[in-house]
Amino acid sequence: MSDERAFYRSQAEMLPPRPAPAATVGVVGWMRANLFSSYLNIALTLMSAGLLWVAVPPFLDWALFGADFSGATGADCTGDGACWAWLDQRIEQFLYGFYPAESYWRVNLAVILLVPALAYLLFDNLPYARYGRFFSVAYPVIAAVLLVGGFGLESVTTDKFGGFMLNLVAGLAGIVLSLPIGILLALGRRSRLPVVRILCVVFIEIFRGVPLITLLFVAIVILQLFLPPEVSLDQLIRVMIMITLFASAYMAEVIRGGLQAISQGQYEASQAMGLGYWQMMRLVVLPQALKISIPGIVNTFIGLFKDTTLVIIIGLFDILGQARLLQTNPEWIGEVDHETFLLAAVFFFVICFSMSRYSINLEKSLDTGRQ
Amino acid sequence: MSIAGSNAEPPLADAGDASANPIIRIDGLNKWFGSFHVLRDINLEVAPRERIVICGPSGSGKSTLIRCINRLEEHQEGSITVDGTELTHDLKNIDAIRREVGMVFQQFNLFPHLTVLENCMLAPVWVRKMPRKEAEEIAMTFLERVKIPDQAPKYPGQLSGGQQQRVAIARSLCMRPKIMLFDEPTSALDPEMIKEVLDVMVDLAGSGMTMLVVTHEMGFASQVADRVMIMDDGQILEQNTPDEFFNNPQSDRTKLFLSQILHH
Ligand SMILES: Nc1ncnc2c1ncn2[C@@H]1O[C@H](COP(=O)(O)OP(=O)(O)O)[C@@H](O)[C@H]1O
Ligand SMILES: [Mg+2]
Numbered sequence: 001m002s003d004e005r006a007f008y009r010s011q012a013e014m015l016p017p018r019p020a021p022a023a024t025v026g027v028v029g030w031m032r033a034n035l036f037s038s039y040l041n042i043a044l045t046l047m048s049a050g051l052l053w054v055a056v057p058p059f060l061d062w063a064l065f066g067a068d069f070s071g072a073t074g075a076d077c078t079g080d081g082a083c084w085a086w087l088d089q090r091i092e093q094f095l096y097g098f099y100p101a102e103s104y105w106r107v108n109l110a111v112i113l114l115v116p117a118l119a120y121l122l123f124d125n126l127p128y129a130r131y132g133r134f135f136s137v138a139y140p141v142i143a144a145v146l147l148v149g150g151f152g153l154e155s156v157t158t159d160k161f162g163g164f165m166l167n168l169v170a171g172l173a174g175i176v177l178s179l180p181i182g183i184l185l186a187l188g189r190r191s192r193l194p195v196v197r198i199l200c201v202v203f204i205e206i207f208r209g210v211p212l213i214t215l216l217f218v219a220i221v222i223l224q225l226f227l228p229p230e231v232s233l234d235q236l237i238r239v240m241i242m243i244t245l246f247a248s249a250y251m252a253e254v255i256r257g258g259l260q261a262i263s264q265g266q267y268e269a270s271q272a273m274g275l276g277y278w279q280m281m282r283l284v285v286l287p288q289a290l291k292i293s294i295p296g297i298v299n300t301f302i303g304l305f306k307d308t309t310l311v312i313i314i315g316l317f318d319i320l321g322q323a324r325l326l327q328t329n330p331e332w333i334g335e336v337d338h339e340t341f342l343l344a345a346v347f348f349f350v351i352c353f354s355m356s357r358y359s360i361n362l363e364k365s366l367d368t369g370r371q
Numbered sequence: 372m373s374i375a376g377s378n379a380e381p382p383l384a385d386a387g388d389a390s391a392n393p394i395i396r397i398d399g400l401n402k403w404f405g406s407f408h409v410l411r412d413i414n415l416e417v418a419p420r421e422r423i424v425i426c427g428p429s430g431s432g433k434s435t436l437i438r439c440i441n442r443l444e445e446h447q448e449g450s451i452t453v454d455g456t457e458l459t460h461d462l463k464n465i466d467a468i469r470r471e472v473g474m475v476f477q478q479f480n481l482f483p484h485l486t487v488l489e490n491c492m493l494a495p496v497w498v499r500k501m502p503r504k505e506a507e508e509i510a511m512t513f514l515e516r517v518k519i520p521d522q523a524p525k526y527p528g529q530l531s532g533g534q535q536q537r538v539a540i541a542r543s544l545c546m547r548p549k550i551m552l553f554d555e556p557t558s559a560l561d562p563e564m565i566k567e568v569l570d571v572m573v574d575l576a577g578s579g580m581t582m583l584v585v586t587h588e589m590g591f592a593s594q595v596a597d598r599v600m601i602m603d604d605g606q607i608l609e610q611n612t613p614d615e616f617f618n619n620p621q622s623d624r625t626k627l628f629l630s631q632i633l634h635h
Contacts, residue, residue, distance in 0.1 A: 268443050269480035269539075273494035273546060274469040283493060287484045368483055368526035 074335030097162015182251025207249035254296035258289035400449035427602035473543030533564030
């Protein structure tokens with residue numbers, strides 16, 4: 001063989017790097033790699049394009065081009081498309097429920113203040129981070145005062161809460177509380193103290209093993225049987241407690257999964273350098289375990305947020321309740337079934353999708369390389 | 372230049388004479404894992420600045436022995452006294468001893484979510500309550516001593532095994548321990564990285580640190596050890612100066628073990 005010598009040859013010069021072949025970069029390269037890489041892929045691409053072609057134009061016709069946007073009752077919606085005429089009169093109810101209109105600013109302010117409160121909690125390296133964190137911690141109290149009154153603000157009872165604001169209040173409270181409770185339950189479930197461990201296991205299994213709706217009935221009906229009649233815990237608070245505990249049980253199991261992924265060596269190194277139990281958990285174990293658990297945590301958050309629609313069973317009208325109200329309103333009956341649900345769906349989707357995107361970004365920013 | 376810092380004095384000439392005032396005293400130590408008798412009547416005294424190499428077949432209890440010294444394992448019988456403090460169930464004693472005893476593991480066990488610098492600062496800041504600035508200075512000093520100051524801002528996952536193990540050593544030294552325990556520090560390393568870690572350990576030994584090293588690196592043992600001991604079946608089978616130990620082993624088991632690892 002003439003190439004025999006090549007085998008023994010030592011390379012005279014190192015090869016410089018070359019740019020990747022043109023067909024694998026740019027738009028064409030991307031399309032080739034992602035849309036047309038195989039026959040199956042080509043078939044799927046064409047099918048998807050077909051589906052979009054069939055579904056999107058008629059949807060747009062219905063939702064926008066052929067829709068009615070003005071009118072006083074359902075009778076004014078005469079076209080073939082959607083009926084959005086109700087938005088004008090009802091959007092406030094969808095957002096605020098029966099919260100007094102002259103106090104809408106309090107809800108708005110609470111939502112606006114939520115932005116910095118969340119930002120300081122979620123992002124590092126913001127200016128005035130120190131004061132910002134204080135603000136984040138104080139925010140729940142500030143928001144509660146704004147919403148229910150006190151300190152000179154006129155009091156608003158929680159039965160006036162409604163619309164999407166109710167979903168946000170219940171969802172955020174649940175999210176803020178279920179994470180720490182879930183962490184404590186997960187740590188407790190792995191505790192070396194049998195009493196702590198058994199208590200946590202019983203709690204988790206009961207709250208996970210019973211449907212949420214049952215827990216809510218317990219909170220509303222049965223709890224009152226045990227409480228002295230003069231004690232009346234706010235109905236909304238009862239529901240929020242149950243939703244939170246329910247989510248905490250799931251959270252605990254998600255975090256326990258993360259804890260199990262942390263190697264024994266991490267615990268040993270922490271102990272060997274003299275860290276105490278809580279220092280070890282806070283500085284070494286939990287940051288890693290929570291990072292691994294982010295997808296499951298956000299999953300639980302999203303589930304919790306959607307479960308807030310169950311407040312309907314205590315007669316509160318969240319955004320979904322408002323949709324039902326309007327659908328059965330004689331002035332609009334039969335005209336707004338799809339439209340109102342669509343609006344509610346969009347609101348939920350925006351929040352849940354944002355949570356999902358944030359979690360993906362967070363995972364990327366916490367990635368510290370292979371290990 | 373000495374690794375243990377400016378306060379380290381040159382090694383004592385009489386290192387190896389444990390009778391004077393031992394920094395570690397182990398008396399009649401027995402330990403069981405369930406019904407398995409893993410450590411059997413261990414008696415050991417370690418003098419300050421003494422360097423001991425422990426070898427022996429896998430499963431003989433070497434790791435368990437040195438892990439008892441900082442209470443990563445709990446013993447059932449006998450007593451262990453470290454720097455005048457006896458290891459009991461008293462958490463205060465355990466904490467006090469862990470502050471004085473550094474440990475380096477086979478698997479490095481760096482904290483992957485913290486940078487190299489943060490790994491080194493963690494214990495001084497949280498256990499010694501040292502101001503961050505001071506902790507950072509100390510961390511950089513020791514990272515320089517293990518010759519990787521430029522890796523300080525990186526995460527452990529971006530480092531080679533040898534670099535990670537050197538960070539782990541620096542991390543332990545930042546606590547200014549009086550005693551360093553090494554559990555097979557080079558066993559998880561690719562061959563070309565073993566030397567860089569051993570070099571750091573030789574340097575550390577030269578600075579007068581009390582060291583207990585579980586290793587099969589016999590070159591290291593003959594170079595720096597004051598005493599080499601072999602464990603088998605949870606017992607200290609034989610111990611001697613490196614010279615005597617390698618050239619004139621007493622028991623058959625020691626001879627067999629040495630022939631196995633030296634002809635490897
Ligand atoms: N946590 C444990 N539980 C039960 N057995 C153990 C445990 N750790 C170690 N052992 C056993 O104790 C013996 C000694 O282990 P070890 O001290 O790690 O040996 P070496 O380090 O000399 O290889 C081995 O047989 C091992 O299987
Ligand atoms: Mg071992």
